Ligand SMILES: Nc1ncnc2c1ncn2[C@@H]1O[C@H](COP(=O)(O)OP(=O)(O)OP(=O)(O)O)[C@@H](O)[C@H]1O
């Protein structure tokens with residue numbers, strides 16, 4: 001019988017459930033986005049956890065029902081147990097524990113960033129060793145990946161994450177939340193060379209990133225421009241996006257040159273950005289390095305990546321007991 005793994009993801013504001021098998025890949029995946037946060041221009045933790053409590057059971061029943069799967073026949077259950085919002089993580093973890101306890105099926109906690117990285121495995125077999133540029137709402141990291149389960153962080157942001165920078169710039173421009181997709185949309189009509197925004201840590205000689213000076217520069221520019229015409233909004237969006245992409249590409253090129261790795265992957269919500277994909281493919285391609293990324297729905301938070309990670313952990317014999325807890329912050333660790 002086919003090994004079917006259930007994934008559950010509730011680390012931030014998206015409630016997601018998925019079934020994955022090594023033979024068929026993603027069997028079924030459903031994500032319920034929480035729209036209430038738009039009114040507040042950001043994620044409100046208390047609203048997020050209450051919304052997970054309302055959405056998770058119906059979502060699970062839909063996924064299992066549509067796939068014709070039964071709990072007792074699952075090969076295992078994977079759940080994101082950190083990093084993320086504690087109240088949100090607890091809803092997913094408690095639910096997963098109850099399923100595991102009731103069914104006796106194996107349970108494993110998945111680090112959210114390993115999930116984002118393994119979203120690339122949903123698109124086909126990984127070419128390894130590789131470097132993964134993780135660019136999400138809370139993380140900006142270069143991760144050297146020798147094999148599945150063996151990771152080394154070789155560069156990180158010293159302040160804001162790239163997604164956070166997109167979100168804050170979107171807010172400064174009065175664009176709808178989340179800022180990333182809004183800024184990308186506006187940038188299409190803008191001139192990326194209209195304003196010269198800072199590329200943080202350009203000459204730092206390491207592989208770290210910084211986006212706080214960009215955010216300040218955009219705020220000062222917006223204040224100095226006065227009334228923002230649609231043209232100015234597009235130009236600021238395009239110039240800020242270009243500064244973020246330049247910084248990510250420059251450090252990625254340095255990491256590729258220093259390590260000699262021939263394969264790069266993008267992961268996390270910002271990996272959905274078309275300009276980033278285009279510039280990374282061209283820039284790294286020129287250096288003889290291939291670049292791949294997951295389709296947009298697997299870039300942002302989703303349970304398919306968690307089910308896939310669970311499949312690899314459980315097949316390698318790594319499971320957790322019911323004492324498993326959440327963690328709000330914590331580095332990605334190797335396990336194989
Ligand atoms: N097309 C896009 N261009 C730029 N940024 C984008 C795009 N689509 C989504 N994002 C950004 O991706 C982020 C959300 O990604 P993701 O869901 O991976 O983050 P998160 O789960 O909140 O953070 P983390 O994964 O670090 O815990 C947001 O900051 C959002 O603005």
Ligand SMILES: [Mg+2]
Nearest residue numbers: 136137300301
């Ligand atoms: Mg995420």
